[in-house]
Amino acid sequence: MxxxxxxxxxxxxxxxxxxxxxxxxxxxxxxxxxxxxxxxxxxxxxxxxxxxxxxxxxxxxxxxxxxALHLPVGEEAGASRQCMVDYWRDAYDYLARHPWAARIIADGEYVLDEAAPFAASAVRGLEELGLRGEEGERAYRALVNLMLGCLLNAHPVGHGVTGEGAGGAGEDSSRTGGPAPGQQVDRGADFAWAVERLLCGLLG
Missing domain, CATH: 1.10.10.60 (Homeodomain-like)
Known part of the structure; x- marks a missing residue:
């Protein structure tokens, strides 16, 4: 028994x-x-x-x-452009460890006060870099959308293709910039690259 x-x-x-x-x-x-x-x-x-x-x-x-409560917050986000890139890369890496989290944020069903420290630190850092007022708030929204898009879009259209005809049959992937067959793409590195380019455009 x-x-x-x-x-x-x-x-x-x-x-x-x-x-x-x-x-x-x-x-x-x-x-x-x-x-x-x-x-x-x-x-x-x-x-x-x-x-x-x-x-x-x-x-x-x-x-x-x-x-939202555990989104990484860095007080030195606005110390340099690279610090801002690192700030967003840390947030990306954190959310990537919880694949369901980006969908909850993107769906927008919940407006959470717990995310306020992350947002405030990011906006403050953007202000220190020269993006103040409405410009800084728009930059913050653009960066959030960029991060969520990179997290949610696991298979981008044209992935590995860098130009017209690039990545075709028999074409050397080292010339096109696309991944070799079976090679794992570092999506976090792609995101950091995009953040850096976005900041370059915004800051001039």
Whole structure:
């Protein structure tokens, strides 16, 4: 006869629930994320989670707040153009470790105060570089859109093609600038390159 599990039930908190939900989303995707699955990961039943959250919608809100809260903030973002590039590359790398996060941000369903420190630091840095007022705010929005586009667009149209006829059959990839067959493209490096070029255009 199977013995019953003894001991106290696991102590739940919103922090432990978010951590379990984040792990499931990171490893299995958002489609796999359910209240039942989170409860199972924590060793309890759904009823125990409903004492802390109302439904899956609130679970997604908690995840969105968590990812916004942990966006990297650098106080030296405006020290130089390269510091600004590094600031955005850090944010890109962070979101890339949580593939579901960019979609939540891009969908715009949640407006989160937790993201304010990241935004404020970026805008302040842009001001220090000379982009003030509305120009700095527009630059910030352009950089956000660039980052989300690079994260969400896993297979850009014309990927590896640098010009008319480039990348055709038998053409040397070292001349076209495209990746060799089977070569993994460093998308983070591509993003940093794009940020640098965008800043060059904005700052002159």
């Amino acid at each position: 199977e013995s019953k599990r003894r001991g106290r039930p696991p102590v739940l908190s919103r922090e432990s629930i978010v951590a379990a939900a984040r792990h499931i989303a990171d490893t299995e995707g958002m489609e796999a994320l359910t209240v039942r699955k989170v409860a199972q990961a924590l060793g309890g039943g759904q009823a125990s989670l409903y004492r802390h959250i109302a439904d899956r919608g609130e679970l997604l809100l908690l995840l969105a707040r968590d990812v």
